[in-house]
Amino acid sequence: MESLEPWLLNDRLSAVPPSITQQFVSHYERQGMLEALEACIVHLNVASLDIDQVMRLCRANGLYDAMIHIYNRGLKDYITPLEELMPILQAALATGKQLTDNHIALGNKLLVYISCCLAGRAYPLSGDIPAEDNQRVKHEVFKCITCLHSKNASDSEHSYPYL
Numbered sequence: 549m550e551s552l553e554p555w556l557l558n559d560r561l562s563a564v565p566p567s568i569t570q571q572f573v574s575h576y577e578r579q580g581m582l583e584a585l586e587a588c589i590v591h592l593n594v595a596s597l598d599i600d601q602v603m604r605l606c607r608a609n610g611l612y613d614a615m616i617h618i619y620n621r622g623l624k625d626y627i628t629p630l631e632e633l634m635p636i637l638q639a640a641l642a643t644g645k646q647l648t649d650n651h652i653a654l655g656n657k658l659l660v661y662i663s664c665c666l667a668g669r670a671y672p673l674s675g676d677i678p679a680e681d682n683q684r685v686k687h688e689v690f691k692c693i694t695c696l697h698s699k700n701a702s703d704s705e706h707s708y709p710y711l
Contacts, residue, residue: 549575556588564596573601582609589614590672594622610650612657613672626665626677626685627692631699633658634710665689 549572555561564572569592576585582605589602590613599618606615612633619625633654640651647655657672664671666689668682677685693710701709 550581553584553588556591559591562591562593562596564592566596566598569596570598570601573598573605577605582611586611586614590617594618597622610654612654616657616661616671617673620671620677624681627688629661630658630689630692630710635698638709662689662693 552561552564552568552572556564572588573585576582576588586606589597589611594617597618599622603615603618605611606618612629615632616629619629637651637655637658640647661671663669665677665685668677668686669675670677676682694708695710696707697705698709
């Protein structure tokens with residue numbers, strides 16, 4: 549399984565049968581090689597992945613780039629990553645304690661992600677958002693970050709929670 553990694557990272561192997569990618573993901577998870585796995589996932593065609601398996605793994609282990617990749621490339625959804633990841637930062641800020649390195653890294657990823665979306669650039673890899681989606685993505689991301697309340701707002705939520 550590990551011999552696939554260099555091929556994936558060099559974009560020489562992007563379409564892998566789902567049965568192989570399931571085993572690949574399981575192997576890397578068992579070995580605790582999560583950073584290497586995330587690096588490979590963002591190079592894979594999303595159709596090759598067991599989305600449920602990978603998304604559960606991403607959420608459980610903070611593999612945010614892989615999560616964003618699946619939403620963006622597989623579902624053409626650029627808003628849900630913001631709606632799922634911003635509350636993690638909000639909860640950390642609400643404690644009043646100093647942010648952990650993981651929270652700071654997530655905040656930095658989100659800033660770069662928003663910047664890329666508004667500039668028409670793909671994230672986390674280089675390239676552009678498909679031309680047919682470019683204006684829609686810019687509009688939706690801008691609308692999301694400037695919304696008065698989040699999708700599942702509580703009565704105590706401050707105005708403009710994503711800003």
